[in-house]
Amino acid sequence: xxxxxDRLKREAKASREFVNTAAHELQGALAxxxxxxxxxxxxxxxxxxxxQRAGLGQAHAVNQEMIRLVKNLLFMARRQRGVKxxxxxxxxxxxxxxxxxxxxxxxxxxxGGEALPTIDVDRxxxxxxxxxxxxxxxxxxxxxxxxxxxxxxxxxxxxxxxSSQGSAPPAKWQALRETFSGKEDAKAGxxxxxxxxxxxxxxxxxxxxxTVTLEPAGxxxxxxxxxxxx
Amino acid sequence: xxxxxxxEDDPQVAGLYRDKLTLAGHEVTVATGGDxxxxxxxxxxxxxxxxxxxxxxxxxxxxxRRLRAADHGRPVPVILLTNTPRPEGLAELEGMYSDYxxxxxxxxxxxVATIEAHTGDTPSP
Numbered sequence: 001x002x003x004x005x006d007r008l009k010r011e012a013k014a015s016r017e018f019v020n021t022a023a024h025e026l027q028g029a030l031a032x033x034x035x036x037x038x039x040x041x042x043x044x045x046x047x048x049x050x051x052q053r054a055g056l057g058q059a060h061a062v063n064q065e066m067i068r069l070v071k072n073l074l075f076m077a078r079r080q081r082g083v084k085x086x087x088x089x090x091x092x093x094x095x096x097x098x099x100x101x102x103x104x105x106x107x108x109x110x111x112g113g114e115a116l117p118t119i120d121v122d123r124x125x126x127x128x129x130x131x132x133x134x135x136x137x138x139x140x141x142x143x144x145x146x147x148x149x150x151x152x153x154x155x156x157x158x159x160x161x162x163s164s165q166g167s168a169p170p171a172k173w174q175a176l177r178e179t180f181s182g183k184e185d186a187k188a189g190x191x192x193x194x195x196x197x198x199x200x201x202x203x204x205x206x207x208x209x210x211t212v213t214l215e216p217a218g219x220x221x222x223x224x225x226x227x228x229x230x
Numbered sequence: 231x232x233x234x235x236x237x238e239d240d241p242q243v244a245g246l247y248r249d250k251l252t253l254a255g256h257e258v259t260v261a262t263g264g265d266x267x268x269x270x271x272x273x274x275x276x277x278x279x280x281x282x283x284x285x286x287x288x289x290x291x292x293x294x295r296r297l298r299a300a301d302h303g304r305p306v307p308v309i310l311l312t313n314t315p316r317p318e319g320l321a322e323l324e325g326m327y328s329d330y331x332x333x334x335x336x337x338x339x340x341x342v343a344t345i346e347a348h349t350g351d352t353p354s355p
Contacts, residue, residue: 023313
């Protein structure tokens with residue numbers, strides 16, 4: 001009995017170490033690809049044809065999807081033994097601005113008026129959640145529709161707004177919405193990468209004591225609102 | 231112009247950092263392991279250190295602890311730059327490092343801007 005328990009513990013530890021090592025190596029390779037693509041896309045204007053630039057842009061978008069997928073799989077693996085969040089004061093306008101710069105079709109609208117208060121969050125996990133939501137909207141709509149990010153203070157909370165004007169069929173947004181409002185503990189098996197992204201995003205936001213909603217915006221758009229208590 | 235020490239075991243990644251930072255007008259030294267990194271950090275005159283955590287010999291966390299234990303009046307800012315989620319126990323290192331950055335979340339332009347924000351330095355023309 002004790003031997004079996006020890007063996008199971010060793011196997012679980014080996015499995016965790018494998019996932020961590022694999023994720024680390026994959027992210028290292030994906031970071032290299034990302035930087036090389038960004039270098040080509042930003043440092044050589046005029047030296048690429050329209051077709052080459054479009055191809056590199058698509059490769060960059062796919063690479064960003066792969067980064068997101070690896071992070072989500074790592075999160076699911078960590079979740080099995082309980083995810084710990086490391087909260088520290090953060091300026092969410094800075095966090096959203098950083099995420100906006102990762103994409104060529106995402107714009108951040110800085111808050112006007114008074115500066116937002118800092119809020120205690122796990123910056124890496126919250127950034128992962130927002131990135132997942134951005135990715136879901138980008139994949140749910142057409143590439144040219146883009147995504148906008150905004151943040152505001154609202155009655156003891158900070159609200160992040162992630163929106164797309166879409167061009168996606170309303171039925172597609174409805175499917176996303178149903179996925180998002182489904183059970184929090186969505187099964188990893190049998191769900192697509194958007195559903196996985198949304199399930200991870202929701203879990204992270206709930207870990208912060210927050211809420212998240214997805215609603216239609218206009219005929220073909222969508223608005224995701226993340227509310228985090230101050 | 232800032233003097234930057236990069237401690238990174240992947241030669242391709244180190245090469246990309248070096249090229250980008252050199253192009254931005256900074257002076258770059260590279261160490262490809264923890265032992266070499268600690269020696270260069272202790273004997274060199276870096277204004278800032280970019281430190282990977284997973285290294286083939288001495289890991290970045292141990293390097294950081296040893297560097298801080300030996301600091302003499304001029305604590306050099308250290309940016310931890312990795313693809314590893316924050317390890318447990320990182321809170322014990324509070325105050326020892328200036329930033330914790332995830333490589334895949336960064337653009338190289340972000341990296342240059344972060345370094346210049348920490349050193350208060352602008353590249354030479």
